[in-house]
Amino acid sequence: MPKMKVLVIFGGESGEHEVSLVSAASVIQALDKEKYEILTVGITKKGQWYWGIDPQTWKLNNGTVSSHDVQVTLVTDPANPRFIPVSGNTLPGDGKFDLIFPVLHGPKGEDGTIQGLFEIAGVPYVGSGVLGGALGMDKDRMKAVFAQAGLPIVPHITVLKNQIDNDPDSIRTKVMTELSFPVFVKPANLGSSVGITKVSRESDLGQALKLAAAYDDKVVIEQGVKAREIELAVLGNETPQATVPGEIIPCKEFYDYEAKYIDDSKLIIPAQLNKKTVNKLQEYAVTVFQAVDASGLGRVDFFVTDTEEIFVNEINTLPGFTNISMYPKLWEATGVSYPELLNRLIRLGLERFHRLNVTD
Known part of the structure; x- marks a missing residue:
């Protein structure tokens, strides 16, 4: 053939x-x-x-x-x-x-x-369609969908670049009123932790907002939580499955671009969590995947506190595929090799195409 x-x-x-x-x-x-x-x-x-x-x-x-x-x-x-x-x-x-x-x-x-x-x-x-990709990219709309699905998320504020340029004082007041430091300031539509700043004091907020606004017209300010960073990979179309959880131990203060791709952050797979928490994370990961109408693949990121309270952070519908990336490593730990993972993604892409393009 x-x-x-x-x-x-x-x-x-x-x-x-x-x-x-x-x-x-x-x-x-x-x-x-x-x-x-x-x-x-x-x-x-x-x-x-x-x-x-x-x-x-x-x-x-x-x-x-x-x-x-x-x-x-x-x-x-x-x-x-x-x-x-x-x-x-x-x-x-x-x-x-x-x-x-x-x-x-x-x-x-x-x-x-x-x-x-x-x-x-x-x-x-391969991968998600138009809606899944759009929701998986926009952190503001993503969080709205998560909230509608009943998923636990951290408090956050969304502001526009126009507000940052013309009325930064009102943003500062809103942050001081509704959130507490530290906060994370993020471009709404970007990944790989590009443009993200951890802000621990009010005096640093303005610079962080300007950095994020350089990458996107919409900026999300999230409440920081003291928690472990846990990730699960999801694979499938209508019946997605989630992997064992993995934990990231950042080599820097948080898991930024350099920590992901340049420096030596530590990945622990599987993460050391009790069975009840693992089951809940897997359940949430599938719910997240379906809530944004994802297809094929996705990596779902969580925060898990010392008391094992869970917060959904975000989904990445086209996660990194480098040799140190979490997505393939999580599937390898769950029993699916890198080459077989690619085979399955290709089959899922073909399956989705034929399902959506059936003609009588």
């Missing part, structure tokens, strides 16, 4: 561009070469798409595009979806593929925008 053509897309315009390259390199390395023909498209930080890019090479040369690289675009024709060169030439295999595996993090990658393009083109892809 011919190999399935899996097209891996990576890079992108978000602040998580470099993380995407590392994740994509790991995915490409782990995909079964006997089963799949691997094609690639790299997206530059300016949003240009190039065929046949190697993510490791791109990372080494800071995403530099050479004169030999072929810029392409996706033909949004459900009867004949394919990539074509902008130059008008042809691609190997006429640019055709069987499934897209997006390894994109952050805005325009996992927020439902590129998924909308895939839907218009009529192509199968």
